[in-house]
Amino acid sequence: MGEFELIRCYFAATACAQAAPGVVLGIGDDCALLEVPAGERLAISTDTMVAGVHFPAPCDPFLLGQRALATAASDLAAMGATPLGFTLALTLPAADPAWLAAFARGLDHKARECGLALIGGDTTRGPLCISLSVFGRVPAGLALCRNGARPGDLLCVGGPLGDAAGALELVLGRHQAPAEVASPLLARYWSPRPQLSLGVALRGKASAALDISDGLLADCGHIASASEVALCIERHRVPLSVPLRRLLGEEAALACALGGGDDYLLAFTLPPRFFAALQAEWPLRVIGRVEAGTGVRLLDEAGREIEPPTGGYQHFGSPRD
Amino acid sequence: MGEFELIRCYFAATACAQAAPGVVLGIGDDCALLEVPAGERLAISTDTMVAGVHFPAPCDPFLLGQRALATAASDLAAMGATPLGFTLALTLPAADPAWLAAFARGLDHKARECGLALIGGDTTRGPLCISLSVFGRVPAGLALCRNGARPGDLLCVGGPLGDAAGALELVLGRHQAPAEVASPLLARYWSPRPQLSLGVALRGKASAALDISDGLLADCGHIASASEVALCIERHRVPLSVPLRRLLGEEAALACALGGGDDYLLAFTLPPRFFAALQAEWPLRVIGRVEAGTGVRLLDEAGREIEPPTGGYQHFGSPRD
Structure with a gap:
């Protein structure tokens, strides 16, 4: 042998x-x-x-x-x-x-x-x-594809974003942090938990879905493009974890959430009538909505479109690259 | 993009x-x-x-x-x-x-x-x-597995063996040959033709099957081991192509057929009653038989067990390595 x-x-x-x-x-x-x-x-x-x-x-x-x-x-x-x-x-x-x-x-x-x-x-x-x-x-017929998002749907995510991109700062030695900050972030990077049960629960409800591997903005772009709609993300509704905020501060944490990849949480669009029942069981967060149009728009608290923050918080590409 | x-x-x-x-x-x-x-x-x-x-x-x-x-x-x-x-x-x-x-x-x-x-x-x-x-x-139930060979079955192959191993000598520049010799061999190396129709025809008939990637002796060993039988190969019945014989001579051609990989032709065991009908349609060759026992035995014309020839005709491994 x-x-x-x-x-x-x-x-x-x-x-x-x-x-x-x-x-x-x-x-x-x-x-x-x-x-x-x-x-x-x-x-x-x-x-x-x-x-x-x-x-x-x-x-x-x-x-x-x-x-x-x-x-x-x-x-x-x-x-x-x-x-x-x-x-x-x-x-x-x-x-x-x-x-x-x-x-x-x-x-x-x-x-x-x-x-x-x-x-x-x-x-x-x-x-x-x-x-x-x-x-x-x-x-048959219940697979969650990317092309079914419709104006009026909510845009949701399956949990706080950016932790994996924040963890990479620790992995690469560009930041240090005490264990109570570092441990939960590193766990999200090295041992992501695929949201398999949530995916099954969304069958017949979510109009479009994917897992966030390239970063929220890029992945929402994939849904917008496949569904031929615009996705509007409200900056202040993007969920950020406490450890990520402690590691990087609010602005850089948001940059990780919007542009960093490797989260492997679900992003999906959902007709509003399904939201309440799902939210009772799952840690969903509404971060925006689907509108007629094209592309992804980032909005501030007043509903004005803003430029996404630029953050060089990625060194290694996701496996989708 | x-x-x-x-x-x-x-x-x-x-x-x-x-x-x-x-x-x-x-x-x-x-x-x-x-x-x-x-x-x-x-x-x-x-x-x-x-x-x-x-x-x-x-x-x-x-x-x-x-x-x-x-x-x-x-x-x-x-x-x-x-x-x-x-x-x-x-x-x-x-x-x-x-x-x-x-x-x-x-x-x-x-x-x-x-x-x-x-x-x-x-x-x-x-x-x-x-x-x-x-x-x-x-x-369901008709897939060709490796574990069904029974004593009394014929051992067959789907065509002449060793051409790909011979071609590798040309690819690596260790031999030269005129086009009428080189072309058919190189075609067998660079563009093997998977025997998909033969595989379908063998459903419900072949008792065990695989494709020859590691070399005839090694691959017959896989069937022998999975089926808990002995496979006897009669040296003089192993089919060799004319171009391979011309390139390397009889002995080295046989070494390629027995030990060289990359043929991607089928080797299979077959209850004798199925042989005639299949042979009418496909270029099958009987090269031996299944017996009680273990392992692979190479036999000469007189039925005596002989040592396999050793030939260093392989440089690159098959994708199965």
Whole structure:
């Protein structure tokens, strides 16, 4: 058994432990086989992370494993899909047992949290690169797409934004902070929690949705463009966490929330009649509204359009870059 | 629109041109959506190719695009699956328009040949690396797995073996040959033709199957191990092409066929009653039989077990390495 054959054993154990309904055949044959129930569709997304581009290298392999799977699984949340499984294409410069064991543990931890079984993949030698494909199922006609936003809908997000971009300041050593500030921010960067249950709850209600990976303004631009509407964001309604405000101050925190990526929280548009029932269960925040027109407009407290703040708070791109 | 956003346009055109039945939603949202008919299963495989590891770099990007998709699609053939679509995770050091246009053309050419629609993916910056996930459908219970070979079955292959390993000698400049020898071999290396129709024809007939990527002996070992049987290969029945014999001579050609990878032809085991009808339609060759026992045995004309020839005819690993 070759060195790279052995590597697969680390992940094979994870795969067996997570054999899930819907997975007819997992690792070990030419293909994996999935069962998709009648009346449902299979949702598929692929994300690649390259060392030094999408994450700092070197970094903790346990945290990297967690983060790689979380960012990929977030696309299932954005589609309102129920997780089924994932494949891992892992390219490594060498087979370092300690690194691999920690990476596999991080991946396994997040896979269990998300309900994703490892069903296949490929391990190759080369510069460190992680490409994940995730699979989920969603009832026909109920997938959350980007093109359904209509004037009059509310613009909502699934929680406080900018924490991951703030955390990157700590990861890169550009800021220091006491543990009570740093810890919650770093957790948001290294272990994002894909809003899978919220995505399912939004089926048949949200008119458009995505997960925020490129930054709020850029991602709202994607909805505006696909739906052929304008999205208006009210600056003072953008939720900011206490740790982020303490780390950077109000203005820079807002810049992170608007322009920083990696939040992996949902942004979605919602006909107002659905809001009250959803808000009772989920930490939703209304940050604006959909209007006729094009593009994204940022408004101040008086409703005047303003320029977005510029903040150089991003060094590593999101996996969508 | 950023540089890497523009890149996606090359492939988006390909995707639209190939919108296929079963693809409910293609490129452009958080996930693609596939429809799997009732009573069918979705087959999934992921293959990664790294520059300098799985193919020589630099190389012709048109040929690389063809080869990358063909090697991935071959896993669908090995499973007896009907092609649906694929995702492309492409990591590139820079966005070179001429390289990208040629790579996209090669990919498109092979995608049309195989009937695969591009349904999603990711384009990132980094050392050249191509990771493809392919999706197909296969009726429940009819997928060709590796674990069903039984003593008494015939061991068959889908055509002459070793051509790709022979071609690599030309690619790497270790041999020269006139065009009538070189051209057919190079075509087998750069543009393998996944045996998709043969795979479908073997549903309900072959007891075990895979595509030869690691070399005949190694891949037969996978069937033997999964099925808990012995596979006996009769040396003189292993089919070798005329160009390969002309390039390397009989002995070295056989070494390529037994140990070289990259053939992407099917190897399978078959109850004898199915052979005649299949052979009437397909270029099958019986190369041995399944017996009780374990492992792979190579036999000479007199039925005596012999040592496999050793040949250093492989420099780049297959995408399965």
